[in-house]
Amino acid sequence: MSPEILKAAFADNLNFAVGRPAEIATPEDWYQAIAFSVRDRIMHRWVRQFEKRNAPDVRQVAYLSAEFLPGPHLGNSLLNLGITDNARKALAGQDLDLYIGLEEEPGLGNGGLGRLAACYLDSLATLCYPATGYGIRYEFGIFDQSIKDGWQVEVTDKWLLPGNIWEIKRPNFAQVVKIGGHTETYTDEHGAFRVRWIPDRVVVGVPYDTPIVGYLSDSCVLLRLWSAEAAQSFDFADFNRGDYYGAVEEKVFSENISKVLYPNDEQLEGKRLRLEQQYFFVACSIKDMIRLCLRRGSTLERFHEMFCVQLNDTHPAIAVAELMRQLVDKYAMPWERAWDITRRTFSYTNHTLMPEALEKWPLPLFGSVLPRHLEIIYEINRRFLDEVRTRFPGDEGKIARLSIIDESGEKYVRMANLAMVGSHTVNGVAALHSELVKTQLFPDFHDLDPKRFQNVTNGVTPRRFLGLSNPGLTRLIDGRIGDSWLSNLDRLRELEAFAGDVGFQQDWMRVKLENKTRLARIIRDRTGVVVDPSSLFDIQVKRIHEYKRQHLNVLHIITLYQRIKHDPRLQITPRTFLFGGKAAPGYFMAKLIIKLINSVAETVNQDPAVRDLIKVVFLPDYNVKHAQNIYPAADLSEQISTAGKEASGTGNMKLSLNGALTIGTLDGANVEIREEVGAENFFLFGLTCEQAARLRAGGYNPGDYCHGDPELRGVIELIDSGLFSHGDRDLFRPITAHLLERDDYLLMADYRPYVNCQQEVDHAYRDRHHWTRMSILNVARMGKFSSDRAVREYADNIWKLKPFAPEA
Ligand code: GPK
CATH class of the missing domain: 3.40.50.2000 (Glycogen Phosphorylase B;)
Incomplete structure (x- = not known):
């Protein structure tokens, strides 16, 4: 694309899309004009590939993730389109980098897990794999951090305030999602016993699409993020007939679901709203896949041939029960058939062994948000544990550990167990981690079926x-x-x-x-x-x-x-x-x-x-x-x-x-x-990890390390002296006391x-x-750590996915 063509595109978009005369255009206006021009080119590729991508024999991957951290789009899209230099020339003297730097980033994730999802989209697009990233369009992403007097202060992230040029709202693909309520049994017109879910709320999920363009590949993948809106017609018709203010309240309440990203990384919050968020985006995404599957002339019998679904950690694990619910309750498929399809559809990536990150939901909470799913999970679990019993008769300890329901005290639904039972493959994210997933996290599942465990070492773009x-x-x-x-x-x-x-x-x-x-x-x-x-x-x-x-x-x-x-x-x-x-x-x-x-x-x-x-x-x-x-x-x-x-x-x-x-x-x-x-x-x-385990097993005493090492003791004493805290000797005591008394993370042992x-x-x-x-x-030796390598491994070994155009 020549500088002349780009120059004309920038001028056109400044005129028609931004609506500002060049003489008074601000840097923000120019940013927008350039971004629209780049988006035009991405859309062109997106539309051109429509046929190829939707051919009946093309299998797609759906990457389900509660988090995506793509970073600002403009600079990367220019690079991937191969037009950065010409864009610079087209701007003759204006500062492209200044404009690029103005873009707010979509902070729709906490850290590594969300960023990994974004790297994988870049590679999926670059390698021409047919893919959709499904997630949540949080109105407020991860907070902005400022530092006041040395302390972190959280400031609301307002990434959508200046508008978001990269997304396109698709109200025609909106989905209705049920929440809460109860279930009923009934007999259908063929005399079959069926269950229906009567919710006490419904919300509408509206998708916003951001196409992600691959590097010099002519190919795009879609990032489809769901935003919660009120189901207005539903309110007026069924509940709040004529109750205008009631309907407004309902609207605010519904929109809460996609309002804000939970800012915890590898730590459970256990809040109802978080469970609702997870179910909300999963239900919308599964329904979207069913819609696409049917639109392409396939039957749901072939769902797993049309889609493979990767669960990015357990946050979307409820998808296992949701697909079962759709197939069995809505499409009247026999349980065994539905279960077979479900198991062939999902695979699950584990991202942490930290016990405080393993998701579990108190049973009463879970049942009050998702009453039908709880029943389905019980049925999945009953059948699964029966199988286990025939393989390991009498081993009740094993059965308790494998169960999707934790019954050791207060009862919980264990999302990792649900993901394990409902997936054909589970993978860790580095060789060592994948070993630990087998031996420490899921040893009983590993006994049951070692072939299900794989490693895919992470990569970056x-x-x-x-x-x-x-x-x-x-x-x-x-x-x-x-x-x-x-x-x-x-x-x-x-x-x-x-x-x-x-x-x-x-x-x-x-x-x-x-x-x-x-x-x-x-x-x-x-x-x-x-x-x-x-x-x-x-x-x-x-x-x-x-x-x-x-x-x-x-x-x-x-x-x-x-x-x-x-x-x-x-x-x-x-x-x-x-x-x-x-x-x-x-x-x-x-x-x-x-x-x-x-x-x-x-x-x-x-x-x-x-x-x-x-x-x-x-x-x-x-x-x-x-x-x-x-x-x-x-x-x-x-x-x-x-x-x-x-x-x-x-x-x-x-x-x-x-x-x-x-x-x-x-x-x-x-x-x-x-x-x-x-x-x-x-x-x-x-x-090493073995040494750490042995040290802990032998009764680790961190104080010994400190007392045996005068330099280390000096450091701890210096902190406790108040030198760094204007004389306050207590401020950092929680840190030093923890190090001397418990030191869960073995700093004292690793210090020297x-x-x-x-x-x-x-x-x-x-x-x-x-x-x-x-x-x-x-x-020179970083080649292995490209996300291209990682994505190819997922495609070859887990998804059985082929690029839809031969690689150049
Ligand atoms: C793991 F479990 C989680 C989580 O909730 N958030 C998160 O960012 C990270 N991670 C791991 O901590 C990293 O080691 C890893 O590289 C990253 O996920 C991607 O796999």
Whole structure:
């Protein structure tokens, strides 16, 4: 698409879609005009492919996810369409990057799980797989984080306020969803015994479609997000005849369902509204698939041939019972047939072993929201447990553990068990995690059917996280190996040949320095802290969680601080420690960790004795947009979770892809990253998952580590002295007391190995050629971690899905 054509398109859209004369157009107006023009091109592809995508023999994947974190669309869509340079030319002198930067991001997710879903859409589109991402169009996404006096303050996210050019409302595909009420039995006209569900509420789900364009592939996938609206005609006709205000109330009540994203990451909230959200989007999505299936002339007997449905964690697991309900209650299919279809339709991805994240719903709550589903679940469970009994007669313990209903105390519906029973395949998200899924999480299911368990190691899209975020490095790589690596990441391997090339190393260092200089400017503008771009940028960005151990990082910072104070002439590699991440609003310890980081930053940054050797920065409001500025500037990537706790991690991949070296434990995908880049190019420390288990089993006493290590004791005492809290000796006591008394995440045990490993990092960074060589090798060996590879594995091994056009 030539610059002239784009220029005309921008002018047209400024005129006709935005309605502003060029003379007075603001940057926001220009953003909109460009975005409309890009959307036009995406729509063109979308419409052109309609036939191919909907051919009767085309099988589709539906990716059901309560979260999607796509990031701003404009920059990425320009890149994927291959028109960024021409768009720049078309704008002759105007600042395209300024316009791109104006876009609000759809923060419809919490962290890794939502971002993974977005990476997979990018790859599905790029590889021409027929796919739809189904989710919720939250009116308010993840809160914006600001920092006041060192504490996190949550501010409502208003992403829809400026309007959202990328979505198209499709009221004609709206679906009605029932909630609450009771069930009745009746005999149908053939004398058959049937059940119907009489709800006490109905809401309407209206889909909003955002087509996601693939990288230079001419292909799109659809992100279809459901928004809740009131069923107006229903109100007036059946309930509130003439009751206008009652109907308005009902409207507000209905719209609540898609109002706000629950901001908890790997933590249960257990709220009725959350269950309603889950059911709402699942019911709309299943009905939408049934509609499509029938429209394409198929019968529901072939539902599983038309659709495979991936459950992104257990949030959409109710889909198993909903498809059964549709097939049995509505379409009068015999139970066995319906169950066979259901089992062939679903597969389930587990994303965590953290016990507090495993979803379970109190039975009374579940029954009051979804009375018919509870009955169906009982029936699924009865048949399933009968089968188990014939295989393991008399093993009541096993039966209790496998049951979808937890009856050990107060009764619960276990969503993971429902997902397991209703799926043909379950997968973990990294090799180690997938092993733990078999041995720790679902050992009884594994005994029952080991073939059902698979691994698909996570991946990330190189388009957004290198091509778009790091144009400097992209150009440098293109210059050496051409540009095909962006859709074939294994080709980065060809960079290995240049790892020792001094000229290439210098270019590599120059790009990194430019990226760090840019980030330093952002840090100064957003926090007032001045950092030195030539210092080592040591970065930990991710949700704040005790298991991710941001506070272990802090213990290291205080260790260095203490060393400098004891020895004012100490020579260490100057470092900038950068943190970013949100804490769940109700997670006290996580919020206190943020306060600790900011308090240590305040003390350290203004202490002249530190001689600017260390700077500590907490960059507020970590999100996709900010991440894109951070990854390219990283020298060191902190992946320091307690072994066995991080299912995979994906930030670890993005940072390494941008040339950061990793300091990390043998956890999640770190294990595979280390395998790929080579042990000599990875800073490993800490307990393994087996060692951690043994330590705990033997009666772990964290206090022993502290008392046996004077430096560690000094660090804890320094925190408790009030030095970082204006004399308040109690402020951080919940953290230090937990570390000394319980230390669930084994910081005390891993402290010394971590600090020693950091010393190795310090030394390694002084040899810049060697460091740069390691950095180049890290990038060269990241091919495996492309989401293209991951999506192909899902398609080949789980979905049995083919691209609808042969790959170019
Ligand atoms: C896992 F269970 C969950 C969750 O509720 N939210 C979430 O972001 C993350 N995750 C894991 O913590 C990461 O290790 C993993 O890489 C990511 O999901 C994607 O699989």
